[in-house]
Amino acid sequence: MRKKVLLLSALLLWEASPLGAAMQKASFLPQWSPQAQFAGYYVAYEKGLYRKNGIDLTILQGGSNQPPHDYLEGRKADFVSAWLAAAIQKRSQGVKLVNIGQVVQRSALMLVAKKSSNIRTPRDMQGKKVGLWEGDFQIQPKAFFKKYNLRVNVIPQSFSVNLFLRGGVDVASAMWYNEYHTILNAGINPDELSTFFFHESGLNFPEDGIYTLETTFRQNPSLATAFVRASLEGWQYAFAHPDEALTIVLAYISRARIPANRMHQKWMLARMKDIISPPNRAAPPGVLQPSDYARVAHELRESGLINKIPDYHSFFVRWDSHAEK
Numbered sequence: 001m002r003k004k005v006l007l008l009s010a011l012l013l014w015e016a017s018p019l020g021a022a023m024q025k026a027s028f029l030p031q032w033s034p035q036a037q038f039a040g041y042y043v044a045y046e047k048g049l050y051r052k053n054g055i056d057l058t059i060l061q062g063g064s065n066q067p068p069h070d071y072l073e074g075r076k077a078d079f080v081s082a083w084l085a086a087a088i089q090k091r092s093q094g095v096k097l098v099n100i101g102q103v104v105q106r107s108a109l110m111l112v113a114k115k116s117s118n119i120r121t122p123r124d125m126q127g128k129k130v131g132l133w134e135g136d137f138q139i140q141p142k143a144f145f146k147k148y149n150l151r152v153n154v155i156p157q158s159f160s161v162n163l164f165l166r167g168g169v170d171v172a173s174a175m176w177y178n179e180y181h182t183i184l185n186a187g188i189n190p191d192e193l194s195t196f197f198f199h200e201s202g203l204n205f206p207e208d209g210i211y212t213l214e215t216t217f218r219q220n221p222s223l224a225t226a227f228v229r230a231s232l233e234g235w236q237y238a239f240a241h242p243d244e245a246l247t248i249v250l251a252y253i254s255r256a257r258i259p260a261n262r263m264h265q266k267w268m269l270a271r272m273k274d275i276i277s278p279p280n281r282a283a284p285p286g287v288l289q290p291s292d293y294a295r296v297a298h299e300l301r302e303s304g305l306i307n308k309i310p311d312y313h314s315f316f317v318r319w320d321s322h323a324e325k
Helices: 002-015 036-046 068-073 084-092 135-147 179-185 214-219 221-240 242-255 262-276 290-302
Strands: 024-029 055-059 079-083 097-101 109-114 129-132 153-156 171-175 193-197 208-213
Touching: 024 221, 036 055, 036 221, 036 242, 036 262, 055 221, 068 079, 068 084, 068 208, 079 084, 084 097, 084 135, 084 208, 084 290, 097 214, 097 221, 109 135, 109 179, 129 135, 135 290, 171 179, 179 262, 208 214, 208 221, 214 221, 221 242, 221 262, 242 262
Parallel strands: 024 055, 024 079, 129 153, 129 171
Antiparallel strands: 079 208, 097 208, 109 171, 109 193
16 A cells, blocks of 8 residues: 555656656745736746746745845745845845846836826926835936936825825826826826836836845756746746736735726736837846846945945846756
């Protein structure tokens, strides 16, 4: 009887892993609550792409109380998604994290104004009330104000756009895939708005990337490589099958007991495609361009948020250069 149990266990292990190799356990934390911003990871999990790449993955639920860098430092997650600017700051502070896959290639952070406020160009913001989020969300706007020599009245902004809708601020911060669509859903037409995308002003700060600890990568580069490969495959599948991807995302949102609607998530998924695979972008999937890194790091130093720029080659490990041939 014992031999039969052992044989069955061996067969199950063989079937559950590529070419009979043992599955490697790993965990992943998205930097925010479930939404289409992370569709590629959820799709990769549900379609078995992590298992196909030899990973027995656990996806942790992100949110405001689960800072991704804390989870890495505390070894409560093997991989996390995080903004490039925040990761550079952590690296400069001595946290030995590495970027193993820059997923988002174009910034989605933007400023939005109503044309009825007579704001149509950056210089029209002079002296206006501008809503800004805290922390890393202020780096690009302040660089934008500096570029155009603007003096504005900064108003703290919550993650609601109500203050903007009610006229409490002239200009609001928004993510293209999220708050901007919320403004449209409130009944304001696109042609009634002036939009200011930072990437159009030479201030492209790529956002979501995949990070792990340097020691984790050194100990098991094949696991890190497999995770990035499976994640990118998940994004490709999600963009090719958006309806199926949305159903998967909405199931994760439902389990997290977060209000959501399919149309908003559909908009978010489409905009994620725009910023992950922007037209005329030379960078291969998952690669952090040195020019993007230098731009973000420079602004962090200019803002006094870091004293020294970490070496690019220590910060970014190109995942595909470690892929098994």
